[in-house]
Amino acid sequence: MAVNIYDTANQLEQDLRNTDEFKSLDAAFNAVKNDEEASSVFDEFRQVQQTIQQKQMMGQEVSEEEAKQAQEISGKIGENELISNLLEAEKQVGQMIDDINQVVLKPVRELYQ
Template sequence: MSVNIYDTANQLEQDLRNSEEFAELKRAFAAIKEDEEANGVYNEFRQVQQLIQQKQMMGEQVTEEEAKQAQTISEKINENEVISQLLEAEKRVGTMIDDINQTVLKPVRELYQ
């Protein structure tokens, strides 16, 4: 019997969409969009995060000012319950995806051991 791995991947996508972890993430993201203050802080956080990641990928140093900006926005994030809930939900979905990746890549890892 032949297995179509793409059918399995498509089923996995649907299972992810229907998971409680993803439902929590959607609810948390909707809450951010509904809260003007949280949405502004979250967008600022994403911009600072992207800037720092781009610099790191290019091998550039993060300036002291950028580090201070990241610290300030991090403090705002920690003070905002709506954003904290989103970050926790993102973490749970990310952990689930990491676990799935480990499972999917297991045959390849075993091959090279």
């Protein structure tokens, strides 16, 4: 009997959406999105983070000004409870996805051992 692994992946996607961790992430994201100040700070954080990551991937150095800007926005994030909750929820979902990834890749790892 052939296994359609894509059906399994689609079911996993649906199951992920129904986890408490994902529901917490969704609620935390909506709380940030619906708060003007938190949303503005979070958008600025993502923009700074993306700029720095792009520079690093291209082998470019991050300027002192960009590093200072990243430090300032990190301070703002630490002061905002809504964003802190969002980042914690992201961390929980990320950990769950890492755990799932370990299970999914187990046959490949075992093959090379």
